[in-house]
Amino acid sequence: MLIGVIMMYGYIGKILRVNLTSEKTKEENVGEDLLRKFIGGVGLAAKIIYDEVNPAISPFDPENKLVFMTGPLTGTLIPCTGRYVVCAKSPLTDAWGEAHSSGFWARELKRAGYDGIVIEGKSEKPSLLVIDDEDARIEDASHLWGKGCLETEEQIRKELGEAFRVACIGPAGERLVRFASIINDEGRAAGRCGMGAVMGSKNLKAIAVRGSKEVPIKEPERIRNVLRRIYPQIMSFPTTQIYASYGTSGELLSFYEYGDVPIKNFALGKWAEIEHISGETYNKVMVKAKRSCWNCPIACWRYVRVDEGPYAGLELKRGPEYETLTALGSLLLNNRLDVIVRANYLCNQYGLDTISTGVCIAFAMECYEKGIITEKDAGISLKWGDPEAILRLIEDIGERRGLGDILAEGVKRASAKIGGGSEKFAMHVKGLEMPMHDPRAFKGMGLQYAVSNRGACHLQGMVLRVEQGERVTDLKIYERLDRFEVRGKGSVVATVQNWHEVLESLIICKFLGIPPGHIPGLYTLVTGIHMTLEHSIEAGERIYNIKRMFNVRCGISRKDDTLPYRIMYEGLREGGTLGNRISPEELDMMLKEYYMVRGWDENGIPRTETLRRLGLQ
């Protein structure tokens, strides 16, 4: 892994290793051969965790490692490269965990002189990691413990300087809520898989970064020349236009028509109130301005302010996205945008994943409706759509109070504890709560959820785009696939998953409408390392498989590649899913094709020859 000092481009070639137990930090060089095989970003993080984390340990064991990683494109002049990934063994799934966030923090880390940070051990007392260019030090953060994420960031920047960028946890992470998030840049979230809880288990409150160096680029002039001339195409891409105009909420109504938007804990296919939370309404009523991450021409963030009602005056610099609008809206039969904004604010302050929070609250409301839990258990009536109940439960989860303490364990563990048949509507895969795309509307998404390494994940593939009719000729996806058909889905899911590993290793935002064929060339111009499309796709497959191998070592196999009961057995009478469900037999058919395409055995374990072909053995 170690090489001598050579000039690198795109990459810094250095990782900061921080041991919180010994309070020591050290720098490590990263070799080009490793970068060729795993690219960077999530690929490099997966390699580190696979090599170094004992799969048998508890996610809260100090031996678990929390790896923050950027990619070779991060912080460069390539657009939409302000993202980072954070990985560890997940407290929700007890297997591979990863979460992604955007903003400016990642660029700042690169400018400080690091591609990534590996956090090891556990601090004795609340601590703050400060990285000021290459000066890395651990400071006491006792005065910040207990503070909300937005306050924490504000306080740190006041103390250290406005130029610092901060990623931190809130009270939820401190209390080991299993779906606690890490919040950076005033409300951007690395939400999924409980990475904030792992950070909390290490007593690490925040990482503040300031950097003054430019990320070196091999051929900046050629890149500028190319970018200038491919912008007309990039900005003409349909979803890019939607995100630029409306943000991610822009697709809410079209997804609703497909039956894709979950309503009432995935139990309803239609909801008369849906327009109250649509992108059009949201942008008209709540949105005051557009904002963007580092170097992004799309600007999908929305700056929102509540003008009327009990929360009048509440502002969010990073307003609710599609997932939050639905997880804290339609999923709970909550039609009030102001309540969604307030709920989002609370989640950001506590440091809670809005998707998992919404799913846990929906689960509690259904338990209440079915009489499995009572008002006495909850301390409040949990009627669907009740603003007081929603906001109170978020606080209870963040504080680990009463019923909130049970829900803070995630919907899988909460359902096991509450019982009463509630596992039939506990919406998760492998312990990760379902995102806001109903797989009964797009069966390929069902397969994607079932097999994704981090559990129910809509981002590593988003195969519904192909099921909507998108052709990705560079990946040899030529034909539109019927969304209710199961044949052919195994192959397409594997293909798009591999490609998304590439994007998340580089790291470049998926909202940039740039065809796969352009990516290797841009990488080559940035790094000076020649890459072809075939080589990058193979790296994506390697990365996907090394994560699977980590999961296999955690005990994951075919038995875990499944879907919630409701998705397999309950069709919706109304709405765009047209009564479809994904029966266990259909899931089995898709899995068989998928395992075959992947070169895994019938139990979902990568075959020796597959690992050998990918250089993983």
Add this chain to the structure above:
Amino acid sequence: MEEFLPLGSEEELKEEICKTMRRLFNRGLVSALGGNISARLPGSSEFWITPSGVFKGELEPEDLVKVDLDGRVLEGFLRPSVETPFHAMIYRRRADVNAVVHSHNPVTTGLALAGIEIKPVTIEAAVVLRRVRVVPWAFPGTDALANLIGEHIEGARALVLMNHGVVGVGSNLLEAETIVETLEEVATAQFVASIFKRELPLIPEEDMELIKRLYGI
């Protein structure tokens, strides 16, 4: 001693592809995002093609991508045109073809959309273009489109692609360019005439017979 580039070098070929593209762009036959060109040295099983998604009016030789007849990228850093499969198909089917121009001729494409075929209104229409076949719709960039073009390209110099554009082929770039340019000239004349007159005065029958005998059309 002075050094000369050997006649027909790859560098010259790349320069010429870019020049051709600029000329077509300036004439409105390719648009900012639509149209692509490829060319090969005679006898080669590799060809240079314009990149996908790059503003067509300002292409430079270093933007071009070299691919083999299976469409595999051999040189260049940009994404090759999405229509690489049909360019490769044409070179596989037609050893005589060394250049393929796919342009978005507005008038020719418009006539095809209206179901009007290109008629022998001028000598060029009859002699240069010969018979212009219309290829039915297939999604751009797919093997399906490549196969359809493969079926229609035998003996043809020009094809109209339904809802898409046109293809001109030639033994060199100037010839392929001439084809798509002539096609648009003829289509425009036919279009203008059709505004004023329902029945177009075609080249007299006896002259057409002569032309057909002479040129084996």
